[in-house]
Amino acid sequence: MSLRPTRLGTRLFALTGALGLMAFAAPQAHAGSVPAPIPFYSSACPANIVEGDTGGCVTDLQQWLQDWGMNLAADGDFGPQTLAAVKVFQTEAGDTADGQVGFNTRSAILSDGVKGVQGGPVTTIQHLENAGFLSCLDADLDESGQSPQKAQGWTCNGGSNQNWRWYPVPLHSGRNIIVNQQDNECLDADSGTSGHNGQVVGAYGCNGWVNQQWTTGNSRGQIVNAGDSQCLDADTNTESTNGQVIQTWACNLTQQQTWAYQV
Numbered sequence: 001m002s003l004r005p006t007r008l009g010t011r012l013f014a015l016t017g018a019l020g021l022m023a024f025a026a027p028q029a030h031a032g033s034v035p036a037p038i039p040f041y042s043s044a045c046p047a048n049i050v051e052g053d054t055g056g057c058v059t060d061l062q063q064w065l066q067d068w069g070m071n072l073a074a075d076g077d078f079g080p081q082t083l084a085a086v087k088v089f090q091t092e093a094g095d096t097a098d099g100q101v102g103f104n105t106r107s108a109i110l111s112d113g114v115k116g117v118q119g120g121p122v123t124t125i126q127h128l129e130n131a132g133f134l135s136c137l138d139a140d141l142d143e144s145g146q147s148p149q150k151a152q153g154w155t156c157n158g159g160s161n162q163n164w165r166w167y168p169v170p171l172h173s174g175r176n177i178i179v180n181q182q183d184n185e186c187l188d189a190d191s192g193t194s195g196h197n198g199q200v201v202g203a204y205g206c207n208g209w210v211n212q213q214w215t216t217g218n219s220r221g222q223i224v225n226a227g228d229s230q231c232l233d234a235d236t237n238t239e240s241t242n243g244q245v246i247q248t249w250a251c252n253l254t255q256q257q258t259w260a261y262q263v
Helices: 056-067 080-093 103-110
Strands: 136-139 149-154 164-168 176-180 186-189 199-204 231-234 244-249
Touching: 056 080, 056 103, 080 103, 080 164, 080 176
Parallel strands: none
Antiparallel strands: 136 149, 149 199, 149 244, 164 176, 176 186, 186 199, 199 244, 231 244
């Protein structure tokens, strides 16, 4: 029998060197409205579960995804939130991120730690906060679910839009995707401005591309984009304001490129 992993619950957090941990729970739908789970891998369920499907097969799938650490409601409705969670899981498992739960994705979900995100505990963080200006990395709530979604510096408030989770990238030691727990979108460095100071950073639907892969750099506190080796940077021109611009910039070991995190 396959064992479900234990969900870890911590958030992405940031003062210079200060790390706080908080229990994190996925949102729950009202119990009376939720279809009873039916094992999503059984013959009673479609061989390919896709967006728009509803019912107990979807409830069971959602519960498995919750146990892998995905942030979604187990409500029996395969909507945009479940689609985003499936794509995150597929990206981590090294599968095609098409949002469809077919043979390969089903096998990965049921596995007990063979590849990808299942290979070990998922390290989580609470409020990625810039050391220079004491602001948290924030996915703009007004643009929640949009691709791209604005990433900004904002006063730390404990919201799920400031809650990020690191997942290791299969076959690429040291690389991670950083996923926002509000809507399961990945921290993304704009490919159109790759290699330029001021490269746009936002949250985008997870796709497994290298511009969504990050390393922890050679200096403690750096977060470096694997696509162009530029560092996550909090803009000095908009410092100490909510809505502070978050960008990438040539790595320079300054405070605005120093972040508190744990991976």
